[in-house]
Amino acid sequence: MNPIKQLAFxxxxxxxxxxxxxxxxLAEGQQIxxxxxxxxxxxxxxxxxxxxxxxxxxxxxxxxxxxxxxxTKSLVLIVDDPDAPDPAKPxxxxxxxxxxNIPATATELPQALAAADLPASTQQxxxxxxxxxxxxxxPPIGRHRYFHxxxxxDIELPDLHNPNKSQLENAMAGHVIGQAxxxxxxxx
Numbered sequence: 001m002n003p004i005k006q007l008a009f010x011x012x013x014x015x016x017x018x019x020x021x022x023x024x025x026l027a028e029g030q031q032i033x034x035x036x037x038x039x040x041x042x043x044x045x046x047x048x049x050x051x052x053x054x055x056x057x058x059x060x061x062x063x064x065x066x067x068x069x070x071x072t073k074s075l076v077l078i079v080d081d082p083d084a085p086d087p088a089k090p091x092x093x094x095x096x097x098x099x100x101n102i103p104a105t106a107t108e109l110p111q112a113l114a115a116a117d118l119p120a121s122t123q124q125x126x127x128x129x130x131x132x133x134x135x136x137x138x139p140p141i142g143r144h145r146y147f148h149x150x151x152x153x154d155i156e157l158p159d160l161h162n163p164n165k166s167q168l169e170n171a172m173a174g175h176v177i178g179q180a181x182x183x184x185x186x187x188x
Contacts, residue, residue, distance in 0.1 A: 054138035098125030
């Protein structure tokens, strides 16, 4: 493609994106917010403290969020490790925690969260240890990444009876209206 045609294509692409973005704002009649997930216990891309791992208390870190889309009916949290078992040769994504139907009004999960203290209506799925609840980082080799993913849904999900990650993602399909991610790392 000659330089003049390439420049025209880039300009048209930019204009199309700009029109779409403006339309998205005008269609809703409100400012678009960004869903943000954070933790007071570790920073994005930072080291997860030992206390939240199998080498410590194996307790969940505190998480908080803001910018939940206005039409959110429920939230989903998935914590997983795509580096299992070895970051140099990953073979699977290991699931550490699944929560769904977190109320849209909730803004945080406290540290060392017990099942009895989950926000009202929140349900759990099975992690890859075949149990519900949080299972902290426990990498057999190397430094692993732990993705904490928060999804805003436009529905409340039905009782999925302790779903695995695949079942939960299938139920969420077509209903995600916002997403945030917080990554922590850990090496033994």
